[in-house]
Amino acid sequence: DNPNKVQDEKLGDICKYLADEVGVFDWVGFYLVDPNADRELVLGPYVGEETDHTRIPFGKGICGQAAETNETFVVQDVSEEDNYLACSVHVKAEIVVPVKKDGEFVAELDIDSHTKDSLTNEHREMLEEVCSIIAPLF
Numbered sequence: 811d812n813p814n815k816v817q818d819e820k821l822g823d824i825c826k827y828l829a830d831e832v833g834v835f836d837w838v839g840f841y842l843v844d845p846n847a848d849r850e851l852v853l854g855p856y857v858g859e860e861t862d863h864t865r866i867p868f869g870k871g872i873c874g875q876a877a878e879t880n881e882t883f884v885v886q887d888v889s890e891e892d893n894y895l896a897c898s899v900h901v902k903a904e905i906v907v908p909v910k911k912d913g914e915f916v917a918e919l920d921i922d923s924h925t926k927d928s929l930t931n932e933h934r935e936m937l938e939e940v941c942s943i944i945a946p947l948f
């Protein structure tokens with residue numbers, strides 16, 4: 811019995827919808843703050859290739875840096891980032907958007923693109939709106 815079943819299903823549906831609807835979104839997933847760890851993210855529902863990065867400490871990679879700053883992080887060319895965790899050689903661009911509950915960082919939406927320079931300001935605004943709408947799920 812999974813107590814987070816409803817949350818998992820809804821987050822999974824959002825990943826699937828975004829990956830289906832937006833051509834340049836090749837991997838879409840959520841990382842959640844692990845309440846049983848010290849400043850660590852744990853992989854939640856996702857759509858796309860399997861990843862080795864199922865746990866990410868705050869501060870590490872694009873995901874960990876977004877967790878630390880509680881701000882959206884857009885990278886148009888991952889080859890220019892020193893603090894980056896490679897999931898797949900195909901990934902060229904990445905956006906991470908925090909989910910804030912009463913201002914507090916609780917999770918993040920992580921999206922990888924196989925196309926460099928593909929992440930627009932419209933994507934960013936849409937994803938920030940999605941993350942604000944889903945905050946009550948956490």
Ligand code: SME
Pocket residue numbers: 837861863866870871872873874893894895896897904920922
């Ligand atoms: N690239 C991320 C790791 C997560 S994968 O993209 C799914 C990072 O640098 O934090």
